[in-house]
Amino acid sequence: MIYFDKVSKSYPDDSIALENVSFTIEPKEFVSIVGQSGAGKTTLLKMILAEERPSEGSVFFESANIHKLRPNELNNYRRRIGTVFQDFRLLPNKTAYENIAFAMEAAGRTEEEIAADVPHVLELVDLGRKMWNFPKELSGGEKQRVAIARAIVNQPDLIIADEPTGNLDPVNTFEIIQILKKINDLGTTVILTTHNKGVIDALGKRVITLDQGKIIRDDKNGGYVI
Amino acid sequence: MLLTKFKRIARSGWVNFWRNGSVSLASVLVMTVTLIIIASLLLSGALLSSTLNTIRQKVDITVYFVTNAPDDQILNIQKNLQALPEVAAVDYISSDDALAAFKARHINDAHTMTALSELDTNPLGSELTIKAKDPTQYAGIAQYLSSNNSLVNAPDGTPIIDKINYAQNKDAIDAINRIMASSRKLGLAVAIFFSLISxxxxxxxxxxxxxxxxxxxxxxxxxxxxxxxxxxxxxxxGLLYGAASAAITLMLLYPVTLWLGPIGENLGTGINLFGYYLNHFVWIFFVVVGSGLAIGALSSYLAVKRYLKI
Structure with missing residues (x-):
């Protein structure tokens, strides 16, 4: 599904974020990417989202080189990916309902679909009663659940979760990971980056370990080893 | 789908405008200042134009005739002058009227009045007061009178014109012409400068x-x-900022012009700003609303462009 072909990324100040990285992610896989701060995890995710371009090498989604997509194709491609971030990145002036509706509107869904799906997906993340609250009225865990609801509402092929539990307490961390696992069980590919050893060890899924921009481990049922 | 998309965009724009209350208020206030400057430039342009027009109307030249100049010849000159395309009006003042006006002017001047009563005859000749359509044309009119001998000489060849006061007024007329030309240029430059800054x-x-x-x-x-x-x-x-600012500007202009109207009129500008505002409301409305919408939409369009590059 995703193929990194000898991807390197260096910046004008000669710092290297990724160096000769190659790996493949199959459909329906749950892959965790771990590494210390500055190891290149976020750069790698940004490459998949086409927020960053590789200095060398290519990134493919199915058979398409994602850095050669035209603006229109790029919008369509991004609609096939759901993203969840450590800082939630909700639209502050929109309610929980409107945040999720926005992603559906952007994907060109009808008013009827929006009216039916948004409450449903908010129920799935157990936030039905906070539908009309603004992000500032929600706790960290609730915000992250809204972000997950937004990520899954368009039934994406891939969920990218960049340290989604970084700002959460252990109870919320557990709940968010359970939601991500459930999404994966239903057939969506999930890529997760985290610093949380407990999360990785409990998942028992594939782990790619990065160090100074290079892949140093890629274990099928790995744990957090740095 | 296009209609749905437009409805969503419009709704989202309205909701953002409403929920970003303080940011919207700040933007609307700044834009209101801009629109007030633009509207003031319109009004001050009208004020300047009217003032210059009033001054222009006060400029004239007078042709003084010798005391024995025949009236029919003077009236003939008046007719000829009226036929000139650059002449706006020619008023005939008979020697009796000129004397009456002179007496009225010097009623408190005992020496002059005494000297006048000593004379047996009226010492003043008839006059023609000429107003040109444009002050720059006085030189040509004066030239026409002094060069057209058959018109301004008596049958015996003696001139019937005593003097034309163009020579005395020339400096003042030239100064007014220069001031009018440079006021227009300066007014335009100031208008462009302030519009750009705001x-x-x-x-x-x-x-x-x-x-x-x-x-x-x-x-x-x-x-x-x-x-x-x-x-x-x-x-x-951005369009909503423009519309709100334009509405505030147009509402503020009503009391401001109402207050300034009589003041300007008393200063001899020849225009009541309030009357001007009401009479030209449609035009001012389109300029203010149009500028507000254009500035708002264009600023937003260009500003967002910068952050779309991901």
Missing amino acids: ILITFNTIRLAIYISREEIAVMRLVGASGQYIRGPFVIE
């Missing part, structure tokens, strides 16, 4: 308002929203 300030205010939203724009990008779909609500917000 448009730039508004543009930067809206840019700052959108700068606050740059992360939101990035999130919209990441959920796959098209550039048009992201930019649309901001442009609607």
Whole structure:
């Protein structure tokens, strides 16, 4: 599904974020990417989202080189990916309902679909009663659940979760990971980056370990080893 | 689908405008100042134009005739002058009227009045007061009179014109012409300068308002929203800033011109600003609303463009 072909990324100040990285992610896989701060995890995710371009090498989604997509194709491609971030990145002036509706509107869904799906997906993340609250009225865990609801509402092929539990307490961390696992069980590919050893060890899924921009481990049922 | 998209963009723009209350208020106030400057430039342009017009109307030249100049020849000159395309009006003042006006002017001047009563005859000749359509044309009119001998000489060849006061008025007329020409240029330069400055300030205010939203724009990008779909609500917000500011500006102009109207009139500008505002409301409305909408929409459009590059 995703193929990194000898991807390197260096910046004008000669710092290297990724160096000769190659790996493949199959459909329906749950892959965790771990590494210390500055190891290149976020750069790698940004490459998949086409927020960053590789200095060398290519990134493919199915058979398409994602850095050669035209603006229109790029919008369509991004609609096939759901993203969840450590800082939630909700639209502050929109309610929980409107945040999720926005992603559906952007994907060109009808008013009827929006009216039916948004409450449903908010129920799935157990936030039905906070539908009309603004992000500032929600706790960290609730915000992250809204972000997950937004990520899954368009039934994406891939969920990218960049340290989604970084700002959460252990109870919320557990709940968010359970939601991500459930999404994966239903057939969506999930890529997760985290610093949380407990999360990785409990998942028992594939782990790619990065160090100074290079892949140093890629274990099928790995744990957090740095 | 296009209609649905437009409805969503319009709704989103309105909701953002309403919920970003303080940012919207700041932008609207700054834009109101800009629109007030633009409207003031319109009004001061009218004021300047009217003042110059009033001054222009006060400029004339007078032809003084010798005391024995025959009336029919003077009236013939008047007819000839009236036929000139550059002449606006020619008034005939008979020697009796001239004397009456002279007496009225010097009623408190005992020496002059005594000297006048000593004379047996009226010492003043008839006069023609000439108003040109444009002050620059007085030189040509004076030239016409002094060069046209058959018209201005008696049958015996003696001139019937005593003097033309163009020579005395020439400096004043030239000065007025220069002032009028440079006031127009200066007025235009000031208008362009202030408009540009205030448009730039508004543009930067809206840019700052959108700068606050740059992360939101990035999130919209990441959920796959098209550039048009992201930019649309901001442009609607810009249009709303423009519409709100224009409404405030037009409302403020009503009491301000009402207050300034009589003051300006008393200063001899020849115009009542309030009357001008009411009579030209449709034009002022289109300029103020049009400028507000154009500045608002364009500023937003250009400001968002910068943050769409991901």
